[in-house]
Amino acid sequence: xxxxxxxxxxxxxxxxxxxxxxxxxxxxxxxxxxxxxxxxxxxxxxxxxxxxxxxxxxxxxxxxxxxxxxxxxxxxxxxxxxxxxxxxxxxxxxxxxxxxxxxxxxxxxxxxxxxxxxxxxxxxxxxxxxxxxxxxxxxxxxxxxxxxxxxxxxxxxxxxxxxxxxxxxxxxxxxxxxxxxxxxxxxxxxxxxxxxxxxxxxxxxxxxxxxxxxxxxxxxxxxxxxxxxxxxxxxxxxxxxxxxxxxxxxxxxxxxxxxxxxxxxxxxxxxxxxxxxxxxxxxxxxxxxxxxxxxxxxxxxxxxxxxxxxxxxx
Numbered sequence: 537x538x539x540x541x542x543x544x545x546x547x548x549x550x551x552x553x554x555x556x557x558x559x560x561x562x563x564x565x566x567x568x569x570x571x572x573x574x575x576x577x578x579x580x581x582x583x584x585x586x587x588x589x590x591x592x593x594x595x596x597x598x599x600x601x602x603x604x605x606x607x608x609x610x611x612x613x614x615x616x617x618x619x620x621x622x623x624x625x626x627x628x629x630x631x632x633x634x635x636x637x638x639x640x641x642x643x644x645x646x647x648x649x650x651x652x653x654x655x656x657x658x659x660x661x662x663x664x665x666x667x668x669x670x671x672x673x674x675x676x677x678x679x680x681x682x683x684x685x686x687x688x689x690x691x692x693x694x695x696x697x698x699x700x701x702x703x704x705x706x707x708x709x710x711x712x713x714x715x716x717x718x719x720x721x722x723x724x725x726x727x728x729x730x731x732x733x734x735x736x737x738x739x740x741x742x743x744x745x746x747x748x749x750x751x752x753x754x755x756x757x758x759x760x761x762x763x764x765x766x767x768x769x770x771x772x773x774x775x776x777x778x779x780x781x782x783x784x785x786x787x788x789x790x791x792x793x794x795x796x797x798x799x800x801x802x803x804x805x806x807x808x809x810x811x812x813x814x815x816x817x818x819x820x821x822x823x824x825x826x827x828x829x830x831x832x833x834x835x836x837x838x839x840x841x842x843x844x845x846x847x848x849x850x
Contacts, residue, residue, distance in 0.1 A: 539566070539570055539573035539574065541566065541594065541597055541598065541601065542601060542604070542605050542608065542609075544566050544569070544570060545562055545566065545598060545605065545612075545622070546605070546609050546612060546624075548562060548565050548566070548569075549562075549611075549612055549622060549623060549624035550611070550624050552624065553623075553624050553625060553626075554623055554624070554625055555623060555624075556615065556621035556622065556623045557621060557622050557623070558595075558619045558620070558621055558622075559595040559596075559598040559599050559619070559620065559622070560591065560592075560595045560619075562594075562595070562598055562622060563591045563592070563594035563595035563598060564591055566594050567587065567590060567591050567594060574590050574594070598622075599620070602614065602622075611624050611625060611626055612624060613625050613767050613768065614767065614768070614769070615765055615766060615767050616766040616767070616768070616769065616771065616772040616788075616800075617766060617788040617798060617800065618798070628740070629738040629739050629740030629741075629767075629768075630740040630741075632736060632738055632740070632767065633735075633736050633738060633740055633741045656735070657699075657733055657734070657735050659791075660733050660735065660762070660764060660789060660791070661678055661699065661700060661733065661846075662846070663789060663791055663794050664676070664700060664731065664733060664762055664787075664789055664794075665678075665700065665846045666794045667787075667789065667794040667795070667797045668700075668702055668729075668731075670794070670795065671794075671795065671797070672704070673704060673705065673708065674702040674703065674704045674729055675702060675703045675704075675705070675840055675842070675845040676700050676701065676702040676703075676729075676731075676845060676846050677700070677701050677702070677823065677826070677827045677830070677845055677846055678699070678700060678823065678846055679697050679698055679699060679700065679701055679821060679823045679824050679827070680821075680823050681697045681821070683821055683822040683823050684697065684820050684821045684822075697752060697817065697820075697821055697824070698730040698731055698732055698749075698752040698753055698756075698759075699731055699732055699733040699752075699762075700730075700731035700733065700762075700846075701728070701729065701730055701731070701756070701824070701827050702728070702729035702730075702731070703726055703727075703728060703729070703830065703831055703834060703840070703845075704726060704727040704728075704729060705725065705726060705834070705840055706725050706726060706727065707725040707726075707838065710725075725834075725835075725838070726831070726834060726835075727757040727758060727805075728755075728756045728757050728758075728809055728831065729756055729757065729758045729759075729760070730749075730752060730753035730755070730756035730758070730759045730760070731753075731759075731760045731761075731762050731787075732745070732748055732749035732752050732753065732759075732760070732761050732762065733762045733763070734761065734762070734763045735763065735764055735765065736763065736764070736765045736766075736767065737761075737763045737765070737766045737767070737771055737775070738766070738767045738768050738771050739768055739770055739771050739774070742771050742774050742775060742778075743774070743778070745761060745763075746761055746775065746778045746779075746782075746784060749761040749784050750782050750784055753784065754810060754813055755809060755810040755811075755813035755814050755817065756806070756809070757805055757806050757807075757809065758785065758803040758805060758806075759783070759784045759785070759803055760784065760785045760786065760787050760803055761775075761784055761785070761786055761787070762786075762787040762789055763786075763787075763788065763789065764788075764789045764790075764791050766788065772800070775800075775801060776801060779801045779803075783803060783804030783806070784803060785799060785801050785802050785803030785804075786799070786800040786801040787799055787800065788800050814828060830844055830845070
């Protein structure tokens, strides 16, 4: 009996709706459930293959046939970034985003190691802060829109506040002499960063989320859209086109291991801070005002007090 790989993978994914598998994880299931057919792969090979070789070959075939598989079965969806993951879902892109944004961690699931923990957007903030501090040497601060005055009425502050802001100390390894010289010349010792965070990006929300990041980050040297999951190859293509035009970068956040997070698309640097926008933000939002005070403190002293920043949790 020959192995119909497309049908077999579809059946496995359908039996586990919404559960995500890498190509290798699927290959292992295919191999374990179809040993007789997989043995024929060994015999048909021009070289002697062991079980691991067969599994690796099946995983490669799954990746190669993915476009045909998804065309035949649109319920098979994939995440972008590495490693690519496959899952079965009949939900629309809009429903996927809605579900992701409203899922909150179930504390009971922490008792079951085999059960996947669901995250809310708020859960991503400390993970992002840890990644920024440990991997990029950026000190970050959470901006809570609830601390805004809302003096301008409904929607007056829409797309005004980033979720996270950051300070990068360029002078951490400089000598005191160079620091003093630069201070007299002009401040070139820091870069200011801005981050808009989303649980999930797909074609239903990618443009709105991206332009929210554009609006919220217009004041900073670097602006990023951060997400824990991107589904659909068209979504990543769209992000590349938008980033090329508007300079916003993309970070794929690994929730299980922040050190494995990736800058998928680097942001384009703006050389000048938009202080008018900073003034508007600081007048509207207490958290941003505190951020500006910390930036001022760094400009004055050249030092960063770690415990003033969220990054202390990193």
